[in-house]
Amino acid sequence: MTPGDLDTLISSIAVDPVAMILVGLALLVLVILIIGTFFGYFRVLLNIALFAYPVARVKAVGNPFVTRSQAEALAESGSFSEFLTVLMESGAGPQIPENTTLEGVEKILETWHYQEIQKMGASLPDAIRPFFSAYIGIFEGEQIIAALRSVYSAGIRPGAPAHIAEIGCITPALIDSIGESTDIKDLISRLQGTPYVAPLAAAFPEYEETSSIGPLESAVRLYVMKNLNASKGRVDPAVLPAVLAFTGVYADVTNILTLLRAKSRNLPLELVSLWLVPGGAYYEEWRLRQIYESARPADILRQLEGSEYFHVLEPLVQVPGSSIDLGACELTLDRYMLAKATGLSSVYHLTGGPLIKFxxxxxxxxxxxxxxxxxGFEMRTLEEALPNLVLQEAVS
Structure with missing residues (x-):
């Protein structure tokens, strides 16, 4: 082949430089997409690996006391001592001495519950840790509300102070101090150093004006919900759907119960509006205010038609004008919350679902x-407890 022939061959296969650039860019985009897809799958696999131990642990530990079989086994106990034996043999409950007082039992149960959540938290990956840090605040807030109710009630009808458990910022020294409170203002001052003193102090003027403890309880719930909502921005996107599903339902249930309790006392809308927590899955605050304009608690439930909440609460709605059993509403919504958590465990079974359910x-x-x-302490048959329990089989 002569040099002329070689030049002719090269010229025949020459490519336009612009076309070469376009082909190169296309290849670069393809490589980036392949790498991005790989790292996307890698991130998913990494999250699954990080959640493998805590998920396996909570599944192994289980939650026997929300199953009907275990509840019936406890209910069939012929005596209180036999009940304690069945509880101990389950291997999953707290250790309670036979001679423990009811107040002592309350303390043991609260401590057991809190420690169980702490144990789970010790093995949590950072992807979901901020949510559970905020979640513990729910129980911390419940203790603050119990303290508020105890001091408030003592000023109306003196009685035994409420039991306050050691949870989060609530230390033994603070519990002793709370027990010495003379009134609500004194109690709030004793909460200095905790995150609750600021919201309670802000709500105190409204408490004085209305003589209702509602504004103070609402201030605590709003603070807890604010932290829960803030945690959504700090968890990994891979676990965010499960967290959003829980916090949304929790906010809705909290607000529905607030509306029902307030309507049963005929409280004004202007006051109740201040108690609504944000972040609901179905109902924004403007819609909740509309619902509260209903005449009766039963009418509030009817306004929920079209939602899952109405589906579970519908059996409690009687003829127009009848009263609503608030205790039955709370029990029904508790069972609904358990059902939702169980559902999350199935949908997000490799990451946050089983942890939230636990x-x-x-x-x-x-x-x-x-x-x-x-x-048992009231000397009643233990089978009488069954209709009041929150069990997995009690929801659908």
């Missing part, structure tokens, strides 16, 4: 055991 179930396990103990 934590929510532990709360209701504590509640169920408390009901059993109260039934």
């Amino acid at each position: 934590a929510v179930s532990r709360k209701y396990e504590m509640r169920n055991l408390r009901i059993f103990f109260h039934t």
Whole structure:
């Protein structure tokens, strides 16, 4: 082949430089997409690996006291001592000496519940840790509300102070100090150093004006919900759907119960509006205010038609004008919350779902055991406790 022939061959296969650039860019985009897809899958696999141990642990520990089989086994106990034996043999509950007082049982159950959540938290990956740090605030806030109610009630009808458990910022020294409170203002001053003093101090003028503890309880719930909502921005996107699903339902249920309680006392809308927590899955605050304009609690429930909440609460709605059993509403919504948490465990079974289900179930396990103990201490048949329990089989 002569040099002329070689030049002719090269010229025949020459490519336009612009076309070469376009082909190069296309290849670069393809490589980036392949790498991005790979790292996307890698991130998913990494999250699954990080959640493998804590998920396996909570599944192994389980939540037996929200199952009907375990509840019936406890209910069939022929005596209180036999009940304690069945509880101990389950291997999953707290250790309670036979001669423990009811107040002592309350303390043991609260401590057991809190420690169980802490144990789970010790193995949590950073991807979901901010949510559970905020979640513990729910129970911390409940203790503050219990303290508020105890001091408030003492000024109206003196009685035994409420039991306050050691949770989060609530130390033994603070519990002793709370017990010495003379009134609400004094109690708030004793909460210095905790995150609750600021919201309570802000709500105190409204408490004085209305003589209702509602503004103070609402201030605590709003603070807790604010932290829960803030945690959504600090968790990994991979676990965010499960967190959003829980916090949304929790906010809705809290608001529905607020509306029902307030309507049963005929409180004004202007006041109730201040108590609504943000972040609901179905209902924004403007819609909740509309719902509250209903004449009666039963009418509030009817305004929920079209939502899952109406589906579970519908059996409680009687003929127009009839009263609504608030206790039955709370029990029904508790069962609904357990059902939702169980559903999350199935949908997000490799990451946050089982952890949320475990934590929510532990709360209701504590509640169920408390009901059993109260039934026993009141010398009633333990089977009488069954209709009041929150069980997985009790929801659909």
